[in-house]
Amino acid sequence: MNIRSYEYKNIGETYKSAVLSNGLEIRVLEKPEFRTYFAAFAVNYGGADMVFRMDGMEYSTPAGIAHFLEHKMFDMPDGTDVFSAMSATGADPNAFTSSEMTCYYFSSTEQFEKNLRLLLAFVTTPFFTDDTVEKEKPIISQEIMMGLDNPGRTLYYNFLKLLYRNHPVKVEVAGTVESISGITADTLYKCHQTFYCPGNMILCVEGNIKAEDVVAIAEETLSGWESASVPEPDYGEGDGVLPYETSISAAAEISAPQFIIGSKILPSESDRTRQQLTAKLAVLCVFGPSSAFYNRLYSSGLINRSFSWDVDYVCDTAMVSLSGESPDPDAVLNEVCAEIDRVKALGIESGLFRRIKKASIGGALRSFEDFETVCIGLAEGHFHGSCPFDGPEILEKIGVEECVAFLTEYFAPERLAMSVIHP
Amino acid sequence: MGLVRREIMPGIWLNYLYTAKFKTSYMSFTLLTQLKRETAALNALIPSVLYRGTLRYPDMEKLNARMEELYGAVIAPSVRQLGEIQCIGLSASFPEEAFLPSGADEFSNVVSLLSDILLRPATKGGLFLPQYVESEKEKLTQMLLSVINNKRGYAITRCREEMCCFEDYSAGRYGKAEDVEDIHYKKLTKQYRMLLETCPMEIFYCGRESEKRTVSALKEYLSAMPRAEINYDIGTEIRLNALEEKPRFCREEMSLSQARLVMGWRLGDSMELEDRSRVTVFNAVFGGSVTSKLFMNLREKMGLCYDISSAPDLRKGIMYVSSGISADNFETAENEIFSQLDAIKRGEITEEELESAKAVCIADTLAISDSQSALESFYLVRAVEGTDYSPEESAELLKDVTAGDVSEAARATECDMIYLLAPSEVGDENAEEEQPTETDPEVSD
Numbered sequence: 001m002n003i004r005s006y007e008y009k010n011i012g013e014t015y016k017s018a019v020l021s022n023g024l025e026i027r028v029l030e031k032p033e034f035r036t037y038f039a040a041f042a043v044n045y046g047g048a049d050m051v052f053r054m055d056g057m058e059y060s061t062p063a064g065i066a067h068f069l070e071h072k073m074f075d076m077p078d079g080t081d082v083f084s085a086m087s088a089t090g091a092d093p094n095a096f097t098s099s100e101m102t103c104y105y106f107s108s109t110e111q112f113e114k115n116l117r118l119l120l121a122f123v124t125t126p127f128f129t130d131d132t133v134e135k136e137k138p139i140i141s142q143e144i145m146m147g148l149d150n151p152g153r154t155l156y157y158n159f160l161k162l163l164y165r166n167h168p169v170k171v172e173v174a175g176t177v178e179s180i181s182g183i184t185a186d187t188l189y190k191c192h193q194t195f196y197c198p199g200n201m202i203l204c205v206e207g208n209i210k211a212e213d214v215v216a217i218a219e220e221t222l223s224g225w226e227s228a229s230v231p232e233p234d235y236g237e238g239d240g241v242l243p244y245e246t247s248i249s250a251a252a253e254i255s256a257p258q259f260i261i262g263s264k265i266l267p268s269e270s271d272r273t274r275q276q277l278t279a280k281l282a283v284l285c286v287f288g289p290s291s292a293f294y295n296r297l298y299s300s301g302l303i304n305r306s307f308s309w310d311v312d313y314v315c316d317t318a319m320v321s322l323s324g325e326s327p328d329p330d331a332v333l334n335e336v337c338a339e340i341d342r343v344k345a346l347g348i349e350s351g352l353f354r355r356i357k358k359a360s361i362g363g364a365l366r367s368f369e370d371f372e373t374v375c376i377g378l379a380e381g382h383f384h385g386s387c388p389f390d391g392p393e394i395l396e397k398i399g400v401e402e403c404v405a406f407l408t409e410y411f412a413p414e415r416l417a418m419s420v421i422h423p
Numbered sequence: 424m425g426l427v428r429r430e431i432m433p434g435i436w437l438n439y440l441y442t443a444k445f446k447t448s449y450m451s452f453t454l455l456t457q458l459k460r461e462t463a464a465l466n467a468l469i470p471s472v473l474y475r476g477t478l479r480y481p482d483m484e485k486l487n488a489r490m491e492e493l494y495g496a497v498i499a500p501s502v503r504q505l506g507e508i509q510c511i512g513l514s515a516s517f518p519e520e521a522f523l524p525s526g527a528d529e530f531s532n533v534v535s536l537l538s539d540i541l542l543r544p545a546t547k548g549g550l551f552l553p554q555y556v557e558s559e560k561e562k563l564t565q566m567l568l569s570v571i572n573n574k575r576g577y578a579i580t581r582c583r584e585e586m587c588c589f590e591d592y593s594a595g596r597y598g599k600a601e602d603v604e605d606i607h608y609k610k611l612t613k614q615y616r617m618l619l620e621t622c623p624m625e626i627f628y629c630g631r632e633s634e635k636r637t638v639s640a641l642k643e644y645l646s647a648m649p650r651a652e653i654n655y656d657i658g659t660e661i662r663l664n665a666l667e668e669k670p671r672f673c674r675e676e677m678s679l680s681q682a683r684l685v686m687g688w689r690l691g692d693s694m695e696l697e698d699r700s701r702v703t704v705f706n707a708v709f710g711g712s713v714t715s716k717l718f719m720n721l722r723e724k725m726g727l728c729y730d731i732s733s734a735p736d737l738r739k740g741i742m743y744v745s746s747g748i749s750a751d752n753f754e755t756a757e758n759e760i761f762s763q764l765d766a767i768k769r770g771e772i773t774e775e776e777l778e779s780a781k782a783v784c785i786a787d788t789l790a791i792s793d794s795q796s797a798l799e800s801f802y803l804v805r806a807v808e809g810t811d812y813s814p815e816e817s818a819e820l821l822k823d824v825t826a827g828d829v830s831e832a833a834r835a836t837e838c839d840m841i842y843l844l845a846p847s848e849v850g851d852e853n854a855e856e857e858q859p860t861e862t863d864p865e866v867s868d
């Protein structure tokens with residue numbers, strides 16, 4: 001097996017990579033000085049992949065199916081459940097489903113190899129009966145109810161509904177009580193068979209283990225698992241660059257109004273990582289904690305420490321947003337527009353730009369410290385054709401004018417949408 | 424790697440941990456004081472006001488710019504509660520010099536800035552700036568009121584408030600919103616000076632600097648710290664029994680889709696042991712893991728909930744169970760939770776349940792060594808307890824716990840409070856009407 005090594009001297013990281021004969025990509029970070037092991041086995045399949053084409057046929061599945069499948073993967077044909085088997089060694093198994101990815105993972109301090117075998121086995125072994133599927137429905141229904149009582153979720157999904165008219169990223173990952181009601185064992189088998197194939201998945205491992213050993217375990221455990229064609233998701237008709245609608249307001253049981261202000265980004269075809277880092281740098285320069293904007297609004301009481309920003313690439317789309325709590329979200333929106341006008345007229349001061357770049361060094365080192373963040377970040381990057389470790393070097397090359405151009409384009413008033421929830 | 428703990432100045436304790444496995448270092452300053460309802464909010468406000476500006480960097484814009492200059496050092500105010508000890512201070516996470524251009528002098532610069540924030544705030548006439556104090560009062564109030572935004576957290580807070588209504592513990596680490604209003608900047612400055620002079624201070628450092636350089640930098644930058652007689656008379660009042668013979672009950676309503684049930688127990692005699700490993704394992708058997716009795720029965724077997732878990736507060740001697748359920752199932756869930764606890768009391772713990780619970784607790788404990796913030800919290804608790812176990816030694820203690828110990832820990836508990844946050848009548852109807860129509864057009868069929 002050919003194992004390649006990728007070294008990033010600037011951040012003191014190296015990962016090793018191999019591709020099994022069936023097409024499964026494996027990435028390993030060898031960390032002999034740590035006790036903790038972490039492994040993530042991820043599928044390029046999430047809440048937004050409801051409609052897809054496979055071997056010339058188009059399939060339409062209910063909202064919440066990827067998440068439902070994730071819940072049911074832990075049952076094994078011999079009647080055991082993987083939670084118990086892994087917990088018996090002290091491992092902490094878990095899983096999540098996002099709009100674009102399903103990820104099964106565990107951390108452990110003992111018997112890593114045994115747990116890795118279990119992880120690989122259960123994710124590639126579907127076992128559902130109509131009975132177990134029915135039994136899961138009330139559990140997921142309570143999870144959906146919990147989501148309905150989470151005002152932050154309402155705020156976020158309302159924001160997505162403003163940005164997108166068609167794109168399924170706006171659909172709640174868990175679906176609704178109604179949408180999951182028709183799910184059967186057959187639906188789950190079909191989706192598992194379609195999406196859980198080697199070319200559509202990745203295994204990322206970090207801890208005190210050799211890459212060769214991880215690859216050997218994977219080859220052995222997954223020996224009968226054959227390559228298959230990868231499905232093609234259909235995200236519907238393109239939505240264009242402008243938001244579908246520009247504002248929405250909803251009432252919730254909260255203490256003060258909350259907002260998300262932001263716009264849709266058209267992901268760059270040529271260099272997504274550079275575009276993403278440009279967005280982050282730009283936002284930090286103008287709206288970050290050392291910006292005049294942040295301090296003016298903080299002092300005047302328009303924002304508080306909950307103010308934050310996000311640049312998020314999901315499926316084939318992306319968005320940039322500012323969010324927080326404010327007594328007057330409209331005033332915040334006006335201030336954002338006024339600030340962008342200032343940037344248009346005056347640009348970004350070079351001292352500030354240099355400083356924000358300098359600060360990103362610490363930020364990157366910190367984010368690469370956490371095994372979970374690293375492994376899941378590597379998996380997400382893989383599905384998007386990028387690697388988070390490339391970030392610091394690419395960031396160095398970004399010029400101030402790129403950031404100004406990003407801000408003027410994506411924070412143009414006609415691009416912005418604002419979701420608000422109020423008490 | 425082992426922790427070295429010593430008093431470097433009067434009442435100032437350095438907890439020094441050398442390690443070269445991380446890319447960032449961690450340092451925290453923590454002042455320990457008695458948590459009292461009257462002063463909780465006052466104390467909690469101090470780190471935020473300090474964080475507004477120093478003599479040298481007099482506003483947040485300049486202070487944040489300085490942290491950016493220091494390669495993105497993150498310094499943050501911190502307010503914590505360990506039982507009835509309020510811990511207020513600052514923490515810093517910053518890159519190791521090995522990853523920075525030579526001559527960066529990151530360590531000295533960060534220790535200097537951290538010390539400045541603690542000791543040399545922006546003041547006028549020796550007093551905190553009134554505009555900073557007023558602004559931070561407003562933010563603290565907003566934060567305290569925002570607890571309602573997270574229904575799970577809100578229900579747990581309400582259960583704690585009701586259960587411990589006669590104990591200062593119920594004030595919470597930030598105090599109460601209604602106590603913030605009356606804080607005056609002169610009074611706050613006075614309190615700040617009093618805390619600086621009299622509180623024991625725990626310093627934690629984890630990174631690649633030598634102990635010698637760490638001590639000398641701290642002594643240099645903290646030399647101006649005023650110290651008087653140190654007040655070590657701080658601690659937690661542990662109530663072993665429930666307040667009344669039967670658990671008290673409190674029901675509140677809100678416009679919700681789902682009810683939140685929180686139950687609170689006193690841990691009883693187990694709190695008299697110095698080693699409380701048995702409570703940790705008992706919690707894992709009961710509701711602290713995915714193989715626990717509560718998870719396996721209420722969720723997996725009965726389908727009553729999506730989330731259910733138990734968590735102990737070993738400083739105060741309390742344990743909570745929290746779950747999101749349909750309001751109709753309240754009594755079923757409550758009875759089942761009691762019946763699972765009764766099973767443990769009767770010693771009905773399988774070998775697998777015990778071994779799995781212990782393995783999970785041991786793994787959690789060993790993993791502490793791989794996270795700087797977890798190490799910091801772990802050793803702060805050791806300092807407050809006056810014990811000196813390492814994570815590895817704590818893991819050894821867990822290994823010795825038997826099914827009998829777990830059963831005994833369960834028998835020692837007394838349920839003191841049952842709290843239900845229920846969907847209000849109006850909210851209920853709304854929820855039922857909304858769900859079917861919320862389906863997106865593209866999602867149906």
